[in-house]
Amino acid sequence: MTVFLPWFGHFGDLVRDVLPWIWVHYQPGDIIGGNPAHAALYPAVPDSRLWAPVMSRYPDGYDYGIRPDVLIEDLRHIAQEHWPRANLRAWEPNGESYPKPAIALPEPYPVDVVLAPRAKPYADAKNGWPWAALAAEIQARGWTVGLAGSRAESVDVSADVRAWDLDAIGDAVTGTLRLLRGARVVVTLDSGIGHLASLVDTPQLVLYPQRGDERRSLVLRDGMPVTMRFADMHRWNQRLCLPVWGGIPETIAAIEEMLTRMRVVPGSIDAWKGRSVSSIPGWTKPETIVLREPDRSLVMRETGNDLIDTAPLDDRPTPPTAEEIDRRRASCLTCDRYRPGNDQCALCGCGFVIAERIRSPVARCPGGRW
Numbered sequence: 001m002t003v004f005l006p007w008f009g010h011f012g013d014l015v016r017d018v019l020p021w022i023w024v025h026y027q028p029g030d031i032i033g034g035n036p037a038h039a040a041l042y043p044a045v046p047d048s049r050l051w052a053p054v055m056s057r058y059p060d061g062y063d064y065g066i067r068p069d070v071l072i073e074d075l076r077h078i079a080q081e082h083w084p085r086a087n088l089r090a091w092e093p094n095g096e097s098y099p100k101p102a103i104a105l106p107e108p109y110p111v112d113v114v115l116a117p118r119a120k121p122y123a124d125a126k127n128g129w130p131w132a133a134l135a136a137e138i139q140a141r142g143w144t145v146g147l148a149g150s151r152a153e154s155v156d157v158s159a160d161v162r163a164w165d166l167d168a169i170g171d172a173v174t175g176t177l178r179l180l181r182g183a184r185v186v187v188t189l190d191s192g193i194g195h196l197a198s199l200v201d202t203p204q205l206v207l208y209p210q211r212g213d214e215r216r217s218l219v220l221r222d223g224m225p226v227t228m229r230f231a232d233m234h235r236w237n238q239r240l241c242l243p244v245w246g247g248i249p250e251t252i253a254a255i256e257e258m259l260t261r262m263r264v265v266p267g268s269i270d271a272w273k274g275r276s277v278s279s280i281p282g283w284t285k286p287e288t289i290v291l292r293e294p295d296r297s298l299v300m301r302e303t304g305n306d307l308i309d310t311a312p313l314d315d316r317p318t319p320p321t322a323e324e325i326d327r328r329r330a331s332c333l334t335c336d337r338y339r340p341g342n343d344q345c346a347l348c349g350c351g352f353v354i355a356e357r358i359r360s361p362v363a364r365c366p367g368g369r370w
């Protein structure tokens with residue numbers, strides 16, 4: 001018998017990495033550790049005794065700034081106490097790729113556009129995207145809006161239906177799955193709900209600041225570069241997965257195109273990428289045609305073709321100049337968040353000393369001073 005110890009990190013990693021691993025290795029009678037409110041995602045209901053210490057350490061959800069400390073040992077101890085002869089396993093990255101988990105999917109709930117606002121209780125470049133304004137623009141065009149995810153991350157966002165109103169008590173994921181299954185298009189950041197959308201093959205748009213960001217590592221949390229996982233979403237989604245670059249106008253234009261005039265056709269990208277959309281059999285103006293392969297899509301418009309590649313870009317950010325380093329140092333030394341005793345920033349919550357941070361090509365000041 002195996003006990004799968006709970007994953008308590010980011011939800012996106014749970015969906016894209018941990019669940020596929022569990023579903024491949026699970027045998028009837030094994031014990032699952034995980035959030036019981038996410039039972040719909042697992043092959044068996046998670047044992048709440050293994051989740052209690054996680055809730056106690058992260059009562060408001062996972063926060064990378066709060067160290068797990070003895071949580072892992074606590075979880076092992078609890079598992080050994082209840083299942084002394086079990087084999088304990090915890091997911092860790094090993095470069096292996098597993099198939100999509102065979103989750104039993106609930107009935108779709110029809111809605112035009114599902115949005116997945118994201119707001120974390122720590123400094124993060126994904127916080128603050130103008131979801132409320134986007135929802136208002138969508139509704140003003142007569143499309144219905146559904147909100148996926150959690151109530152706490154969608155405060156003040158107007159909607160026609162909310163995932164948490166479709167959930168039974170103690171369930172925090174079935175409503176989101178129903179909306180994703182019923183949506184004509186879902187708009188997310190590079191986030192856990194984006195991976196869930198790709199798992200259930202909802203036509204999806206994934207937001208990034210600039211073209212190419214979907215293929216890079218971006219500085220999201222407190223100076224830490226994080227690899228974007230658009231390629232993973234694109235590979236899983238058997239229907240349609242495209243990036244959007246920019247803000248509300250670009251997103252509305254992409255939603256409008258996907259809802260009203262975009263069609264996916266089978267075919268080889270190499271065979272069609274140099275040709276005009278008008279040569280596609282059955283094409284009618286002003287249709288946009290998409291050909292998709294696991295690692296790229298070709299978007300064919302009257303205005304020209306756009307190849308959406310997902311292979312990583314290895315352009316590296318430029319290190320700061322000596323003047324920029326001096327400017328950063330001066331900002332920190334005069335900042336009330338600066339802790340001279342250990343040369344650290346009280347706002348960052350990370351272990352880097354300021355002497356290192358100010359030289360980093362990817363670090364930023366979480367207070368916005370540099």
Ligand code: SF4
Pocket residue numbers: 331332333335336337338339344345346347348364365366367368369370
């Ligand atoms: S908040 Fe910004 S300026 Fe202040 S110590 Fe931290 S990194 Fe330096």
